Amino acid sequence: MDPNRCTASSVLSCPSDREPVLREEIVAQREQIMPFLHGFRRIVYEYQPLVDAVMSVLGIEGENQRRQDDEESISGALVELLDRESQSPVFMEGISYSLFRVADLGLVSAAQVLLRYGADLNFEDPVSYYNPLQIAVLRNKPDMVQMLISHGAEIEKRDRIHESSPLDLAGEEVDKLQCLRVLLDLGADVNAKDKNGKTALLHALASSDGLTVNNVDNIQLLLERGADVNATTYDCETPMTSLTFLVKEALNSSVEDAKEKGHFCTRVAHLLISHGADPSCCWNIADGEVWEHSLTYTSLENFDLLFPLTALLLQHGASFICSPHSTSYWTGQQLIITRLAEALREALDAAEAADVLAKAEALLDLARICSPVVPPLFPRSQLPVLDQASTHQPLLELYSRLEEQERCPLPLRCLCRRLIRRCLRPWPFEEKVKALPLPDRLKDSLLPENSWRDRAGWDRFKPRHSSR
Numbered sequence: 291m292d293p294n295r296c297t298a299s300s301v302l303s304c305p306s307d308r309e310p311v312l313r314e315e316i317v318a319q320r321e322q323i324m325p326f327l328h329g330f331r332r333i334v335y336e337y338q339p340l341v342d343a344v345m346s347v348l349g350i351e352g353e354n355q356r357r358q359d360d361e362e363s364i365s366g367a368l369v370e371l372l373d374r375e376s377q378s379p380v381f382m383e384g385i386s387y388s389l390f391r392v393a394d395l396g397l398v399s400a401a402q403v404l405l406r407y408g409a410d411l412n413f414e415d416p417v418s419y420y421n422p423l424q425i426a427v428l429r430n431k432p433d434m435v436q437m438l439i440s441h442g443a444e445i446e447k448r449d450r451i452h453e454s455s456p457l458d459l460a461g462e463e464v465d466k467l468q469c470l471r472v473l474l475d476l477g478a479d480v481n482a483k484d485k486n487g488k489t490a491l492l493h494a495l496a497s498s499d500g501l502t503v504n505n506v507d508n509i510q511l512l513l514e515r516g517a518d519v520n521a522t523t524y525d526c527e528t529p530m531t532s533l534t535f536l537v538k539e540a541l542n543s544s545v546e547d548a549k550e551k552g553h554f555c556t557r558v559a560h561l562l563i564s565h566g567a568d569p570s571c572c573w574n575i576a577d578g579e580v581w582e583h584s585l586t587y588t589s590l591e592n593f594d595l596l597f598p599l600t601a602l603l604l605q606h607g608a609s610f611i612c613s614p615h616s617t618s619y620w621t622g623q624q625l626i627i628t629r630l631a632e633a634l635r636e637a638l639d640a641a642e643a644a645d646v647l648a649k650a651e652a653l654l655d656l657a658r659i660c661s662p663v664v665p666p667l668f669p670r671s672q673l674p675v676l677d678q679a680s681t682h683q684p685l686l687e688l689y690s691r692l693e694e695q696e697r698c699p700l701p702l703r704c705l706c707r708r709l710i711r712r713c714l715r716p717w718p719f720e721e722k723v724k725a726l727p728l729p730d731r732l733k734d735s736l737l738p739e740n741s742w743r744d745r746a747g748w749d750r751f752k753p754r755h756s757s758r
Contacts, residue, residue: 340384500554552751
């Protein structure tokens, strides 16, 4: 081995002229692997003293406590400090990081002073990689958000770790609604996508669980400002698939959680459908070979557990067949009858059996009146067979009523209602209905959700493992 040769592992025990160089190479390699360590070192050893001095002048002590001096005197003291330190070799880094800190705290006047001295609006915190605008959104400081953008902060800039824009961050929690509104008012692109193709609406839905994060208002605002209700990521995720996933989660939750999640899912479904989403469209997830079940399919195959959502979908004209595949994939009658048969097998008493049968009849009637297309009834030979005559007979009687309905045309009032509803699209058309020169009773007929009356217990989700 060459006695003059030193390796990285032996640098500490092999003194030579190359030792400082090797040390720098090792540090550089570590900083490439863990860049946040480099950022942390710079904060601690280079410009943290200046940042500390700025925070001291502002009176920040402990957990974001602020001295009770008036803003004018604080700004004056800050100007004196910055004039005194302006020749420091780390002045720009120090005031730029100070801008990040005051943006975090929402100190608008202090931020304006730092900007006058040249603080970098788009400075990235070397540890989190968030910039002042992003941290102001995360801390829910709408005044700071507005001020930073008015001074030129990049409204669409994404962080390097999560690829989230300020709009994405604002949409993810309900307490950031004001920041969301400010960003939209100032021109943020509501349909901008991250590297995965995810928009702010998809971020808002992905962050929602209906319990700790119940951001219906954020979702509504995004939709009102033009969010694409059919936006699709590169992995084929859509607003409807996100909602369908959460509906399935509700089925496996506790009774109380299912109630809360169900309320959230029903409200969001109403918003998405009202802005043009198709709940009956299944989604391709593997080059045309695998399809994810639609929201309508999921609701119909669990109609007794998801009754309020299923009723809402049908009230708002959800198709009773798969939108891309027509009757070849599923029909609403098949799903309801199949689930009804399963529920009758599981029913513990006559009251439960009567309840699930009444729900099935109500949904089939809704579909006949509201769905744009009701497919032909499947053959009687495909009717599920139940072991006990007492449970199989109601199934036969329901099927016979459906056969009778199919042989008879819809009443004229139903046909007129369908035509008017079709002419009033796109949704939402509540205001269009109210403007029609018709009696209120007829307007209510056009909007069945206004006159629909649930029975006791029909207004909430039920988890699979609970009793009916």
